[in-house]
Amino acid sequence: MACASIPERPADLKVSYGLRSKSLGPRKWARMDPLNLAPSLPRAEGPPGPGDPGWLVRLCWAPEEHQTRMRRKSLLQARVMDFLTSTAVLPLLFGCVGVFSLLKLLQWLRMKAYIRDAVVVITGATSGLGRECARVFYAAGAKLVLCGRNAKALEELTEELAASQAAKVQTHRPCSVTFDLSDPGCIVGAAAEILRCFGHVDVLINNAGVGYRGTVVDTSTDVDRRVMEINYFGPVALTKALLPSMVRRRQGHVVAISSIQGRISIPFRSAFPGSVTCDHEERGCMEAASRLQRDERAGTSVGMPHPPTHLALWPPTCADAASKHATQAFFDCLRAELEQCDIEVTVISPGYIHTNLSLNAITASGARYGGEALVSLFFCKKLPDDSVGTFTLIWDILPKTRAHVGGGHLYWSDLHHDRSRGYEYPTSLLSVVQLRDRMAGVPPPPDLEELLVGTQHPARWPHRLGPFTDKTTAEGRSPVEVAQDVLAAVGKRKKDVVLAGLAPSLAVYLRALAPSLFFRLMAARARKEQKPKHC
Numbered sequence: 348m349a350c351a352s353i354p355e356r357p358a359d360l361k362v363s364y365g366l367r368s369k370s371l372g373p374r375k376w377a378r379m380d381p382l383n384l385a386p387s388l389p390r391a392e393g394p395p396g397p398g399d400p401g402w403l404v405r406l407c408w409a410p411e412e413h414q415t416r417m418r419r420k421s422l423l424q425a426r427v428m429d430f431l432t433s434t435a436v437l438p439l440l441f442g443c444v445g446v447f448s449l450l451k452l453l454q455w456l457r458m459k460a461y462i463r464d465a466v467v468v469i470t471g472a473t474s475g476l477g478r479e480c481a482r483v484f485y486a487a488g489a490k491l492v493l494c495g496r497n498a499k500a501l502e503e504l505t506e507e508l509a510a511s512q513a514a515k516v517q518t519h520r521p522c523s524v525t526f527d528l529s530d531p532g533c534i535v536g537a538a539a540e541i542l543r544c545f546g547h548v549d550v551l552i553n554n555a556g557v558g559y560r561g562t563v564v565d566t567s568t569d570v571d572r573r574v575m576e577i578n579y580f581g582p583v584a585l586t587k588a589l590l591p592s593m594v595r596r597r598q599g600h601v602v603a604i605s606s607i608q609g610r611i612s613i614p615f616r617s618a619f620p621g622s623v624t625c626d627h628e629e630r631g632c633m634e635a636a637s638r639l640q641r642d643e644r645a646g647t648s649v650g651m652p653h654p655p656t657h658l659a660l661w662p663p664t665c666a667d668a669a670s671k672h673a674t675q676a677f678f679d680c681l682r683a684e685l686e687q688c689d690i691e692v693t694v695i696s697p698g699y700i701h702t703n704l705s706l707n708a709i710t711a712s713g714a715r716y717g718g719e720a721l722v723s724l725f726f727c728k729k730l731p732d733d734s735v736g737t738f739t740l741i742w743d744i745l746p747k748t749r750a751h752v753g754g755g756h757l758y759w760s761d762l763h764h765d766r767s768r769g770y771e772y773p774t775s776l777l778s779v780v781q782l783r784d785r786m787a788g789v790p791p792p793p794d795l796e797e798l799l800v801g802t803q804h805p806a807r808w809p810h811r812l813g814p815f816t817d818k819t820t821a822e823g824r825s826p827v828e829v830a831q832d833v834l835a836a837v838g839k840r841k842k843d844v845v846l847a848g849l850a851p852s853l854a855v856y857l858r859a860l861a862p863s864l865f866f867r868l869m870a871a872r873a874r875k876e877q878k879p880k881h882c
C-alpha cells in the first residue's frame with residue numbers, strides 16, 4: 348500500500364482518492380469521488396484515540412489487487428448492462444411503446460366511432476367556438492343540430508358545411524333550430540324541435556354564452572340576471588328539456604363549455620382595451636370619457652338623455668365568472684346523478700380563445716361592449732364640447748342606430764344591432780337623421796352631421812376594431828384548436844377538462860390549496876389594473 352504526500356504518479360498505477368483516520372489504521376481506505384467526499388466517508392470503528400489528529404485527506408495509490416478487483420467488478424457490470432439492454436430492456440421498451448400505440452389507436456377508433464353518425468346538438472353555433480365545433484364534428488361524421496339566434500347565419504353555416512369536401516367519412520346535412528337561450532318560454536319548444544330533427548339526441552354541447560364587462564358596483568342586477576339567464580339558466584333549461592329522452596334511451600352525453608373562470612374569479616383580467624395601439628388621439632378620447640363619467644357621478648354632467656352608467660373605455664372586470672361557477676357546480680351534480688343512467692357529463696373549462704366573446708360581451712349598461720367602445724373612440728374628440736343631443740345614425744350595413752352626444756363625446760349603443768347581419772361592422776356612416784335637441788335646449792352644431800359623415804375613414808376600421816377585442820382574448824388560442832380538443836374530450840368521454848395554459852391551471856390549484864395567497868394575488872392584480880371608484 349503506497350500512501351504518501353502526493354508523489355509523482357507512475358503510468359501503470361490507477362489513482363484513487365481516499366480519506367484515512369489515524370484511528371482506522373493504514374488498511375482502511377475507501378474509493379471515493381474526489382468532488383463529493385462526504386457521502387463516502389468511511390465510518391470510524393471506534394472513537395478517536397488520544398492524540399488522534401482527526402480525519403486527514405490524502406492522495407493515495409490504490410493497491411494492485413484492489414485494482415484487479417475493481418476491473419473485474421466493472422467488467423461484470425458492463426456484461427449485466429449488455430444483457431439488460433440487448434435481451435431485456437430494449438424489447439421491453441419497444442413492447443411498451445407498441446402496446447401504448449395500440450391502445451391509443453384503439454382509443455382513437457373508439458372515439459371516431461362514438462362521434463360518427465351521432466346526433467350532436469351545438470348551441471351558439473353561429474360564431475367563435477360553436478362554429479368551429481360545428482366544423483370539426485361535421486367532418487367527423489356527426490349529424491348536427493345547429494342552434495343559435497340568427498337564422499340566416501345558421502343557414503349560411505349549414506350551406507357551407509354541406510358544400511365542404513374535407514370530411515373523410517360520410518357526412519349528414521345539418522339541421523338548424525333558432526331560439527334565444529335567455530327566453531325561458533321558448534326552451535321547451537326548441538327542445539321539441541331539436542328532437543324532431545333526427546329523432547333523438549346523443550350529444551348536447553351547451554356552448555352558447557356571453558362575456559361581461561363592468562364593475563360590480565356599476566352593474567344593475569338586471570344585467571347580472573341577463574348574464575345568468577344566457578350562461579346558466581338557458582343551458583340548464585335546455586339540458587333538462589332534452590334529458591328525459593336521453594334517460595329513456597339510457598344513452599346520451601351532456602357537455603358544458605364553461606371557462607377557467609368557472610374555477611377561479613379573475614378581477615380586471617384584461618388589459619386596458621386599446622392600450623397596445625392607443626395613440627395620442629385615443630388617449631385624449633379616453634381622458635374626455637373619464638372626465639364625463641366623473642361629471643356624471645358628481646351630478647355636474649351636461650344633460651344626457653340616458654347617460655350610460657358605464658363606458659366601455661373603463662378597464663373591464665369579470666362577472667360571468669359567477670355564471671360559469673354555477674355551470675360547473677350544476678353539471679358536476681348532474682354527472683353524479685346520471686351515472687346510473689349511463690349518461691355522460693363533460694365540463695370543459697377553456698382559457699382565453701380568440702373569438703368575438705369580448706366584443707359581444709354585455710356591459711354594465713346592458714349594451715354591447717364592442718359597439719359602444721368602437722364609436723366612442725372613433726368620434727369623441729371630433730365633437731364640439733357643447734354638443735348635446737340624441738339622433739339616429741344610418742350606417743351602410745346596419746339599420747338605424749340611436750346615438751347620444753354629450754360633453755364632446757358620442758355614445759353609440761349596439762342595442763339595435765341587426766342580428767340577421769351577423770357580426771359585420773359598419774364601414775361607412777351614410778347619414779345622420781332625426782337630429783334633435785333633447786334636454787338642455789342647446790342646439791347641436793349645424794355642421795355635426797357633416798362632421799360625422801366627413802370623418803369616415805373606412806380604411807381605419809379594422810385598425811380601430813382590433814384593440815377592442817380584449818388583448819387577452821386576441822392572444823387566446825385559436826377556436827379551431829380548441830374545437831379539436833372539445834372533439835377529443837367528448838370522444839374520450841372525459842368528465843372534466845381544463846384547456847388552459849400553465850398559469851391559469853396552477854392558479855386553480857393555488858385557489859384550492861392556498862386560498863389566502865390566491866386572494867392576495869388577485870387583490871394585487873385588481874389594485875394594479877384599476878383604482879376602485881367606489882371607495
Ligand SMILES: NC(=O)C1=CN([C@@H]2O[C@H](COP(=O)(O)OP(=O)(O)OC[C@H]3O[C@@H](n4cnc5c(N)ncnc54)[C@H](OP(=O)(O)O)[C@@H]3O)[C@@H](O)[C@H]2O)C=CC1
Binds near residue numbers: 556820
Ligand atoms: N372566448 C373565450 O376567451 C372563452 C370563451 N368561453 C366560452 O365559450 C363559449 C363560446 O364563446 P365564444 O365562441 O368565445 O364567443 P362568441 O361570442 O363568438 O359566440 C357566442 C355564441 O353564443 C351565442 N349566444 C349568445 N347569446 C345567446 C342567446 N341569448 N341565445 C342563444 N345563443 C346565444 C351567440 O349567438 P349570436 O351569434 O346570436 O350572438 C354565439 O353563437 C361561451 O360559453 C364562452 O363563455 C370560455 C372561455 C374562454
Ligand SMILES: CCCCCCCCCCCCCCCC(=O)OCC(=O)COP(=O)(O)O
Binds near residue numbers: 708
Ligand atoms: C403556483 C403559482 C401560481 C401562480 C398563479 C398566479 C395567478 C395567475 C392568474 C392567471 C389568471 C388567468 C386568467 C385566465 C382567465 C381565462 O382564461 O378566462 C377565460 C374566459 O372565460 C374569458 O372570457 P372573458 O369574457 O372573461 O374574456
